[in-house]
Amino acid sequence: MAKTNPGRFFEDYRLGEVIAHAVPRTVSGGERALYHALYPSRFALASSDEFARASGLPAAPMDDLITFHTVFGKTVPDISLNAVANLGYAEGYFRKPVYPGDTLRSESEVIGLKQNSNGKSGVVYVRTTGRNQRDEVVMEYVRWVMVRKGDLDAPAPETVLPDLAKAVDPADLIIPEGLDFSNYDFTLAGEPHRWGDYEIGEQIDHVDGVTIEEAEHMMATRLWQNTAKVHFDATFRPDGQRLIYGGHVISMARALSFNGLANAQMIVGLNGGAHANPCFSGDTVKAWSEVLDKAETSAPGVGAVRLRLVATKGGDPFRLKGQDGKYLPEVLLDLDFWALMPL
Amino acid sequence: MAKTNPGRFFEDYRLGEVIAHAVPRTVSGGERALYHALYPSRFALASSDEFARASGLPAAPMDDLITFHTVFGKTVPDISLNAVANLGYAEGYFRKPVYPGDTLRSESEVIGLKQNSNGKSGVVYVRTTGRNQRDEVVMEYVRWVMVRKGDLDAPAPETVLPDLAKAVDPADLIIPEGLDFSNYDFTLAGEPHRWGDYEIGEQIDHVDGVTIEEAEHMMATRLWQNTAKVHFDATFRPDGQRLIYGGHVISMARALSFNGLANAQMIVGLNGGAHANPCFSGDTVKAWSEVLDKAETSAPGVGAVRLRLVATKGGDPFRLKGQDGKYLPEVLLDLDFWALMPL
């Protein structure tokens, strides 16, 4: 047992520590094809080299969430192998598009620690940074997880809570170099709705549903080299079901949101997110969105929309929380992000 | 709801109208690998760059049905989202091989309309054209579907039925530029049977069977960006099964036909096809073929065979229709196409 990775426990984290995560990965058209087989993703920019070139990019970038999942997956053995819960995200920036041939790696800095009052676990805050082969940051985000203590007698660390922004300031969003939606082809993109057509407060039911299979979520989760046992080993639960990686629900909801938000081409900021309830195979995932904010950008023809994307496993759309302020049982995901759209 | 695509209803189509379909797509070795993982496809020309070069092509083309599914998938949101049934195919031409790196898009012209006598639906005939990034037509075909009316009071259009060929004239088949089977390696291809060894009327039982899983057909259907809800959402049916995209059965049967038709390397013409009965997960698909016709071509060493390819979910081979002239319940597909073979 001495040579295998037991994962870290709460007392193993030190404030300011930087953890370099293992197993860099080169992505190719293979990862993209699999992503499009696992999710009904149809955003034209990540689907077509020609559409991307007409938008000022050198080729179709990988879907932004491929970047997120790849960077995230590398953190699992060091951050969340003994996690009780994935509590939240904040201050996420997509800084550089990723293209086939790029090689990604991740590192995380511990930016906050707080032992729980029961003394059995604590919350770890990390800022994770993903880099490509040129050492350019492709994305970064803050995540906090509840982690079990391995040694209950280990002393509690000084509580440090990071000061996290409620949302990414749109002035700080990074627009990919060269991006230009001045000559955007709405017909090829699939919908006529432009930035000006969306109003703050507007809600969109994305209508379509996808029923989840064990083989699919396991393939997705392995593709990101995410090693958390609960996603793969049926013996953990009496019903033989595996807990589905929250990122699978994120990608499924994002892909479903094409129907009504086909022009929300790129995710550039991640403001927050909650995995409200667990998802299992057999669940039929649907999604709805709400426009939370809008902003202009410096790039030609490009606007930004802040979206709440909610994934559910049934029930009517546009319902989120009960009178007790808690997420309704059918809500799987409540995600808050900035996306780029043609003006 | 206003921003999502409700699909078109019968009264929304106009004769002569040309519909440009959304979401161009760049294909890569990823799509090919997935195709070969989803279907037991082994045709040497689409499997090996070296075999393709020895046959006069610059590299291994994508399996012809990848082209068909990709071009077809783009039409679904505009043509068949509210379709009751996919009724037939005709006049299909594969005009240019597709290679990794090519970007495909589709458009359809409405070439026929006929309201049904019940006034609740009608038949729409479209000629769909797929093009690559150089605006070259890679394939075209006629398809007709029965579509519901959204407004039962909408007036019936003038009935126009296109004059469709019973089969593609072999003189009109397009042979890929440079194709040359003069030095064809039958050992590497997997079978010794050449064009001259097949007789009109000959029937071949392809023997092998594949049992279908939900995860597989959904991955395939998403890969072609086909958005029809019935393929993905288990809540449509009380048994939780999803109706399998007819193209999944086409590709499965074509791949199974390798055993006995390993040298039918390229599909170049689509004469017709019927999805005789629905397919569901758990069905074990088998296939048999009948040689309907043969023709010579202008390319060195290359002949053409017209094949009926039948997919079944049980029962004895070579049975197609009952005494009532209707397809037997175990018949899934009756496809009629021209393929190229070494002389």
Place this chain on the structure above:
Amino acid sequence: MAKTNPGRFFEDYRLGEVIAHAVPRTVSGGERALYHALYPSRFALASSDEFARASGLPAAPMDDLITFHTVFGKTVPDISLNAVANLGYAEGYFRKPVYPGDTLRSESEVIGLKQNSNGKSGVVYVRTTGRNQRDEVVMEYVRWVMVRKGDLDAPAPETVLPDLAKAVDPADLIIPEGLDFSNYDFTLAGEPHRWGDYEIGEQIDHVDGVTIEEAEHMMATRLWQNTAKVHFDATFRPDGQRLIYGGHVISMARALSFNGLANAQMIVGLNGGAHANPCFSGDTVKAWSEVLDKAETSAPGVGAVRLRLVATKGGDPFRLKGQDGKYLPEVLLDLDFWALMPL
């Protein structure tokens, strides 16, 4: 039926005969992505072009078992379509790494024959060689299978048993040209344990488990163009389950062994292997290893370890055989190979 492949029977093999197997195959980043989606493979050398370049290779090679499965798959129609059992492996050498873009083909020489005393079957020994598009041998191995006789009256051949090495001599291992682990980055590779940290006799429980799904093993097996019917056709067994290709278990166990053997980067020799019991969907595969031997190599910073890799479907680790000398019922695989590790 005359045109389909009935497979060979025991009496169809002749000592010294060389069988060229069909359907060469070009591999790409697509095959690699699928491999990483089907198995939790994380070995850094096959995951990252940058890590591979830092190790003296031109790019990330395909996982070694992709080579093995591809070469093996081609032999199935000629060697094991009528096999009763896959009995063993020996003298396996991985001679050249395979890279995206390479095209592989296989041939097998019959090196041994022995009819069983019941007269109904016999054992066929073949030495299979896989080559790339430059005719370079990428791997070779000996395999022996029990094959049914088609004609029970066919005379028994002279019994010839090949003289097979118990294990590959480490002096004969081929180190990929240029491989250099002098500047190996243990952090990026995922574990700090180097060649010197492993002791002969040491056992490692790889801890993690993966529950197998039908869709996954069928996709894997098709990807290698392995056509054995029992893996795909649910009608062969009353429970509708499909017998899982033994190679699926090999790759799953190898991937699981990352946890404790992350630095066993490349498989270079295959000493032996037994598929101890069949695997079916729903089984949860775990793995453990034992260090059988160690050897130095001529390459800078590179050592070799001989490993026994055991896959199980339950039970405690480190248990292999019962008092009767037979494999315990939970043991799926007992594999013996040489791998390269940083000193």
